Amino acid sequence: MSNTHALTRALAATAVAGLAVGLLVTAPAHAGEPSKGLSAVSVADGGDQGPSVAYQLAAGPQIKRSEVIRRAASWVGRGLVYDGGGTYEGYRRDCSGYASMAWSLGKPGLDTTSYVPSGVASWIDKSDLKPGDALLNDAAGALGHIAIFAGWTDSSKTSYDAYEFTKSGVQHKAIPYPYFSGHGTFRPVRNNSIVDDAVASGPDNVGVFRPSTGEFHLRYDNGSLAKVAWGQSGDLPVSANWDGAGPDNVGVFRPSTGEFHLRYDNGSLAKVAWGQSGDLPVSANWDGAGPDNVGVFRPSTGEFHLRMDNGSLTKIAWGQSGDQPVSGNWDGGAAANVGVFRPSTGEFHLRMDNGSLTKIAWGQSGDLPVTANWDGAGPDNIGIFRPSTGEFHLRMDNGSLTKVAWGAQGDLPVSANWDANAG
Missing domain, CATH: 3.90.1720.10 (endopeptidase domain like (from Nostoc punctiforme))
Structure with missing residues (x-):
């Protein structure tokens, strides 16, 4: 399973109606409330x-x-x-x-x-x-x-x-x-009939979301096409490993409702309310454990609002209005981090785990950013989708360029590990 994630991009600022509130985490409301003679x-x-x-x-x-x-x-x-x-x-x-x-x-x-x-x-x-x-x-x-x-x-x-x-x-x-303390002795236990999911292997690959048809066109490692009908016109694409097992999957952020609609491996839908009007979506493994999660970049404040697995909010100040958000594991640590692509300069501004900045010149105005692990080893890397040519320009760890023809004008790019092989 890859820890890399497809990162969503907007062609223009999109209005999102209302404030969406994420899942709240609380301690048990009943803790310390004995009643009816029970302990x-x-x-x-x-x-x-x-x-x-x-x-x-x-x-x-x-x-x-x-x-x-x-x-x-x-x-x-x-x-x-x-x-x-x-x-x-x-x-x-x-x-x-x-x-x-x-x-x-x-x-x-x-x-x-x-x-x-x-x-x-x-x-x-x-x-x-x-x-x-x-x-x-x-x-x-x-x-x-x-x-x-x-x-x-x-x-x-x-x-x-x-x-x-x-x-x-x-x-x-x-x-x-x-x-929780005071509630007896708990030990880990496993269902003897549980089996691990298929494990995603090999490098990550590219894909596009086609708003005109509400379909994802995903490229597999052998160059074949997999179509997944998910979303509708006006949605913004995301992709990551939502259930912590098997291959990565797709999802969309729906500006009209302020909700993420995430697709699980069995085709079921999980909705997560997160973000507000004008936010741009991202997705990755923010805490280095468990499944991947969602987040948004708020151009008006230059902040990322990231959702942790327990539903809590982490804010990171990074970027400015006009930037397009990305996320990935830039330094090979446990958790993924954020970054932005600045079209005005053709540069990626990536945030390392220690808060430091790494700049990489890649792309130009009009390009849409993607990030993932293109070679299946080392840290994640950057790339761009060039709508005018329908090509991805991917940067390898050694700085070399790999071009992949995939998609067309009007498509929005995604990237992740779509393939799963038995582990």
Whole structure:
């Protein structure tokens, strides 16, 4: 899987209606609110209200990590009320019923005491955690709890991106490792039937979004064309690895609603509200862990507003009005960074992890910038799409030029690792 990302460009400033607010991250609203004689632990996690029944199965069906995350995300925002005696889509509306749903286990779901003894799951080390695994407190009844692990929030691995069902509902949020203090003993656990997604390999490649047809025309490493219908006229393209597994994928920023519409590997849609009128979209892995995320460049203030995996905002002052935003991993560190292409000078102004500036002369007025890892090794690099000729001019790590004929006048460029080979 590549850590490089296609970066969106606008041909002109685009009006975006209203302010879009990103996903907020909060600590559990129920923490420290014991009631009805329950301990703080049972209140904090909502408990596992499912009955202690005979184990339903010795192993679950094979499931990809990206599918676990997609299933977990599918219950977020549906207004589901925690009720261990009730069900939704056949699964109990409690923490372990929800995890059983995410892992596609038998209905109505196992309880927290059953995952490991039944052979469905096994304990693993912290260093082995991957998206689709879980953090489990295997105590019985209301003291037990389980949260689906979606990735580390940063390289320190002191907190993680998670999905869980608590008394506050189904939430997607950051949780300190292994869990909030005072709520029992949590350990990493893995579904024995989970499989890694295909791994993107080789260098990144180019593509274009064609507003007139609402299609992406993506170039594969062998030069073949893959068309993906996604978006509509007026949208601005993005591409990155939204689910942290498999190949990179496409998305669009819709100025009329201030929303990103991101395409997952299975073709499903994830909407993220982020940005405001006049912003230009970018995408990359801002914290060096977990899936890629979105952001915007605000020309009026010369600031990037980047969305972290936990929904929080990071602002970076870089660039000025008239610049076109880019992002990539310029120095080979864990996280990606930002930059701008300045058409008036034909220069890229790239921000290193330490805040320093690197200038690279590449392109000219009228070109549209792209950045990615063109040779599959070392740091990311820059390039431009020249609409007048329908060519990409890509800069290799040694400074040499590679030209790729792809696209036409009116297209908007993207770049990423579209190919996935079995890993």
